[in-house]
Amino acid sequence: MPCASGDEVADFAYTGFHGSNVSLNGIAAITPDGLLVLTDTSKQKIGRAFYPAPLRFKNSSNGNAISFSTTFIFAIVPDNPDLGGHGIAFVISPSKELHGALPSQHLGLFNASSNGNSSSHVVAVELDTIFNSEFGDINDNHVGIDINSLRSNKSSPAAYFTSNGIKNISLISGKPIQIWIEYNGEDMQLRVTLAPALRSLHIIYWDGALRPMVRPSHSISCAFLHFQREVLSEEEDQIRGVTRGLGA
Numbered sequence: 001m002p003c004a005s006g007d008e009v010a011d012f013a014y015t016g017f018h019g020s021n022v023s024l025n026g027i028a029a030i031t032p033d034g035l036l037v038l039t040d041t042s043k044q045k046i047g048r049a050f051y052p053a054p055l056r057f058k059n060s061s062n063g064n065a066i067s068f069s070t071t072f073i074f075a076i077v078p079d080n081p082d083l084g085g086h087g088i089a090f091v092i093s094p095s096k097e098l099h100g101a102l103p104s105q106h107l108g109l110f111n112a113s114s115n116g117n118s119s120s121h122v123v124a125v126e127l128d129t130i131f132n133s134e135f136g137d138i139n140d141n142h143v144g145i146d147i148n149s150l151r152s153n154k155s156s157p158a159a160y161f162t163s164n165g166i167k168n169i170s171l172i173s174g175k176p177i178q179i180w181i182e183y184n185g186e187d188m189q190l191r192v193t194l195a196p197a198l199r200s201l202h203i204i205y206w207d208g209a210l211r212p213m214v215r216p217s218h219s220i221s222c223a224f225l226h227f228q229r230e231v232l233s234e235e236e237d238q239i240r241g242v243t244r245g246l247g248a
C-alpha cells in the first residue's frame, strides 16, 4: 500500500509491510514476504490495517480541508472463483477501531446504528463485490464513494479508461489492480481511478522499487465531498487505512 499525500499531511510510502508500523486488527496479517493480507477464507470476519498515527487533514493556517492523494495495489483472491467476500474499503476515520462495525455487507465500517449517521465522520472508497439492495448497490462489481454510509454518495461499475474506450475490470479476478484516490481541496472533488497492475504483487515487493503505473486520464468515479463539513471530526485528525468484511 504505497501512500502519498500532499501539503501538510505527511508523505509516506510502503513498498512492503514486513517489519512495518501499520496497525492491524481483526484477522489482518503480514506474510513473511511482506504482503498485507486483510482476510483469509474465514467467514464473517473483519481485517483492517491503519496508518499508526492520526493524520491532520485540516490546513492549520486557513482552516480548509487539504488536498491529498494515495495509491495502492490490491488483489481479491476468492476461495470460490465466482464468488468473493463482500469487498475492501479504503477508509478515513477518527478511530482505528470502528467499534461495533460488522463484517459482510457492512465491510467492517458500520453497523445498523452507525450506518447513515453523520456523527460517524467516516469516508470510504468501497470496492464492493456483492450486490446488496438494502444499500442501493448498482451491481456486484463496483466502486463506491461512501460518506458516513454504505449507501454510496456515488458509485460506478469497476472499469478503467484506455485509448480505445472504457474497459470493465473484475474486482475478484485475483489479479492485482491499482487504485488512485485523490481529493482536491479547492474544487472539493474526490476522484477514484482504477487500472490493472502490470506486474505481479510479488515482483513489486521483491525488487523493492515500485515504479508508478500509468494512471488513466479519466477517473471512474467522482463525487463532491465537503470534506471539512461532512467528514472531519472536531479533533480534525483522522486515520487512514483499509478494511475488509467477509461474509458467509
Ligand SMILES: [Ca+2]
Pocket: 086, 105, 128, 129, 130, 131, 132, 135, 137
Ligand atoms: Ca455490497
